Structures are given as C-alpha cells and as structure tokens.
Amino acid sequence: MLGATGSIGESTLQVLRKHPEKLELIGVSAHKQSEKLHSIIEEFKVPNAHLICQGDQRVPFPKKTNLGQSTDQLDELAAHPEAELVVVAIVGSAGLRPTLAALKAGKDVVLANKESLVVGGKLVTDTARESGARIIPADSEHNAIHQCLLGQEERELDSIILTASGGAFRDLPLEKLKDVTLKQALKHPNWSMGPKVTIDSATMANKGLELIEAYWLFGLPSNKMEVVIHPSSIVHAMVRFIDGCCLAQLSPPSMTFALQNALLFPERHAGVEKS
16 A cells, blocks of 8 residues: 555555455555554554655664665555555655556556546556556546446446535635635545645645546546536436436445445445445
C-alpha cells in the first residue's frame, strides 16, 4: 500500500482488519508520518516499508523491516515480487511513477490516485494493456461505474453520469465566496478526506479531474459524460444504456465501500460498514 498514512490508507486498513483471511499487507509507504507508519508496521507485521522523509523519523523501525527511502526503492516496492495487488494512495502526480512500476511488473493496481491518469493517462493505460495488469478504480464514482458495467456489453453503453456533492460551498451565494476561510473549505459536508481532495472538492476542481480520470478508465468522449449535483452523496454514479435504462450504485459516503470492492474484486464479503 503506497500512501498508507492518509485517509485512503486508513480506510484500506479498516478493510484489512475486517478480512485478514483474504488480505495480507507485505509493504507500506509514507511521505513523512513516521509514527503512523511505524504503528502500521507493528500492527500488520509488515516486512517492507518506505519513508521519503527519514529525517523526520522519530521512532526506530523494527530491525527486520526492509526500509527504503529513494524513488527507485519506492518503485521496487511497487513491483515487489510477492505482491499481487498494489494500492496507490499517494497524493498528486508523485503517484505516477510507482503506478507505472507496479503495472509494468504485472501487478493489479487499486488506483486511488487520480492524478496518475490526469497527467499520464495514455502511458498508464498502455502500460496496463501491455502487461495484462488490471487498473481497479478506488475513487467512489469510478468504482461505482466499474460495478455498474459488470456483465454489460460495451456497445450497449450510452453515457455515464458522475455525481458531485457540491463541496463545502455548494449553498453559498457566489458573492460571498471571496470571504471564505481555509477552515471552512476543509469542512466537507459529507466525506472525511485528505486536505488536498477536500479543497479540490470545495472548488469543484476535483470533479474536473474525475472526468479526465473517467475518460482514461472507460474510454468515453466528453459528450458522453455528465456531472450532476447530488448533495447527500448516496448515489455515486449512474450508467445510461442505449435503451434509455440507467443503472446506479448507492452506498453511504464512506471510502470503505469502494475500497473493499476494489480490494476483494470480484468477490463480495461482509462490509466494514452497513449501508
């Protein structure tokens, strides 16, 4: 799991705790939260770890833990020969290189890093195609589309609809936006997320990134993708077919639902939370 100490990492760990018989954690990485990383290593007995900012390391790691620091070592962790599945939850374009390393090595990737597709979509999808590895989306909207398309013929697909909560300022009059504070922007009405995606949600930039992500994942042109404001964040996406029928995926606004689906795909098991 790359990016283990963020909000996606914590949701992933909840799934691992729920299904220890299905999932074994053999490698973790973090940017600088050494104490959190140490705690994960101790709890899950993780043999391989990577910490970018080791100067911030405040606790000694177990001697038997293989600890890397360089970018090359992160790529090596992403392509670890014992790994079958790699969760990429690194924030920003820094996730591109390890995503490519994992895919080149034939590892299926649970992708929670949309920026990899935004900045390198063709490279990522071509690499997956060449190696035969799967990209399983972990973003709630894209995982919802992934679920709705199972068993469907591509020729029968008309369009997809992504939902958006509207973010922290969805009900704020336009003229008052100039007075908002950082604290207000970081208070999402529905989701508990990291600071970057929460700010991107408040500005609606996140939905723009998700449209680009959807293009690379599902191959639809922009005129076949729509966005609707759905304040309660219960419906995560809808798929419209050529006969006019729609399929939608619904679950409470928690990342554990999409992550468990991606981690255990194609199997379904009891969830961390109830819908």
